[in-house]
Amino acid sequence: MQTQAALYQEIDLELSWSENELPERERTKHVHRLHPYLGKFVPQLAEVFLRRHARPGNLIWDPFAGSGTTLVESNAFGARAAGCDVSAFNCLLMRVKTSTYEPHALLADVVRLSAPETPAKSASTSPYLKRWFAPRSVGELVAFRERIAGTEYPELWQVVLSRSARSARLARHDDLDFPAEPVQQEYFCHKHRRVCRPVGEAEKFLKRYVRDAVQRVQEFADVRSSEPVTVLHGDARELDPPGPVDLVLTSPPYPGLIDYHEQHAYAYELLGLERRDADEIGRGVKGYCEDVAAVLARARRSLRRSGKMVIVVNDRRGLYDGILSAAGLKLEDRSIRHVNRRTGRRRGEFYEEVLIATP
Numbered sequence: 551m552q553t554q555a556a557l558y559q560e561i562d563l564e565l566s567w568s569e570n571e572l573p574e575r576e577r578t579k580h581v582h583r584l585h586p587y588l589g590k591f592v593p594q595l596a597e598v599f600l601r602r603h604a605r606p607g608n609l610i611w612d613p614f615a616g617s618g619t620t621l622v623e624s625n626a627f628g629a630r631a632a633g634c635d636v637s638a639f640n641c642l643l644m645r646v647k648t649s650t651y652e653p654h655a656l657l658a659d660v661v662r663l664s665a666p667e668t669p670a671k672s673a674s675t676s677p678y679l680k681r682w683f684a685p686r687s688v689g690e691l692v693a694f695r696e697r698i699a700g701t702e703y704p705e706l707w708q709v710v711l712s713r714s715a716r717s718a719r720l721a722r723h724d725d726l727d728f729p730a731e732p733v734q735q736e737y738f739c740h741k742h743r744r745v746c747r748p749v750g751e752a753e754k755f756l757k758r759y760v761r762d763a764v765q766r767v768q769e770f771a772d773v774r775s776s777e778p779v780t781v782l783h784g785d786a787r788e789l790d791p792p793g794p795v796d797l798v799l800t801s802p803p804y805p806g807l808i809d810y811h812e813q814h815a816y817a818y819e820l821l822g823l824e825r826r827d828a829d830e831i832g833r834g835v836k837g838y839c840e841d842v843a844a845v846l847a848r849a850r851r852s853l854r855r856s857g858k859m860v861i862v863v864n865d866r867r868g869l870y871d872g873i874l875s876a877a878g879l880k881l882e883d884r885s886i887r888h889v890n891r892r893t894g895r896r897r898g899e900f901y902e903e904v905l906i907a908t909p
């Protein structure tokens with residue numbers, strides 16, 4: 551067994567902070583909180599790796615790009631960024647976070663979206679919407695979706711619609727990640743520490759998140775660079791970045807931990823996005839090592855000789871020595887990041903590993 555002293559020697563202190571030291575508003579700055587996403591990097595982690603291993607103008611590739619933390623931070627750092635993800639909603643989120651917005655057109659969209667509320671033309675009959683939303687919420691969400699059609703930035707408003715739907719679901723406030731059953735009655739809420747009622751409307755969220763989205767994309771406009779960002783939708787075993795890569799910065803899914811399609815089921819339903827659950831790596835342990843090794847081996851072929859891979863993993867099953875060698879990668883360094891969560895129901899401590907690999 552490892553002694554505590556030995557463990558602490560391996561901990562990288564620059565990558566370890568408690569949630570009290572790094573307040574929520576920093577972890578969710580500008581576009582990073584356009585929509586909640588379970589299993590993302592904190593942006594400050596990507597910032598440290600970029601400072602350590604990249605230069606402005608480099609090409610950074612994230613084959614498991616998720617909500618786009620690597621892409622956003624690489625762009626702010628002044629690097630070219632590219633990422634792919636198998637989930638259509640994640641790709642939508644990445645495009646929206648990294649797009650540019652013209653202030654006048656943005657304002658015109660806001661005016662169009664807040665035009666006198668017109669009831670939805672089409673009454674949705676989707677069993678999912680009926681089960682997970684109060685009737686009034688369904689009407690408001692569908693009416694907003696119809697208003698999006700005439701806007702300049704439809705994808706931005708689709709993300710706002712999804713975020714509002716997430717908040718308006720008949721889900722317990724303390725169980726928004728994977729609610730099992732809709733709530734119909736008052737319940738004791740562990741998040742708010744009081745009795746809460748099921749949500750009966752969506753309009754208040756739509757209004758709040760439209761304003762919030764405008765503020766967030768404008769905040770990012772102040773720090774972004776003009777370097778290109780490429781978002782590819784598909785299976786990372788089959789896709790390549792748009793050129794030779796200087797740094798791969800990624801965090802693969804961990805086996806059996808998060809269902810990346812299901813966590814945004816409401817968005818797939820409302821936006822009619824195609825689901826590719828069967829191609830999602832990490833839905834089980836079977837085949838996991840081969841699948842991740844195939845992605846990393848493909849990424850290695852695009853990596854420059856001097857390039858590096860930074861891979862953030864929760865390797866409690868000890869799979870990554872085998873995965874790296876199957877992918878033809880050499881492990882250069884392995885350090886531990888201490889994660890100390892103090893808020894919410896998921897409070898607690900755990901460790902993540904940061905693997906630095908070379909071709």
Ligand SMILES: C[S@@+](CC[C@H](N)C(=O)[O-])C[C@H]1O[C@@H](n2cnc3c(N)ncnc32)[C@H](O)[C@@H]1O
Binds near residue numbers: 618620637640
């Ligand atoms: C741990 S998350 C990455 C989170 C990301 N670092 C962020 O900050 O948002 C892993 C991602 O891998 C994606 N993924 C799973 N299987 C994939 C595949 N076959 N090809 C591409 N992406 C895949 C999931 O959809 C998920 O978004």
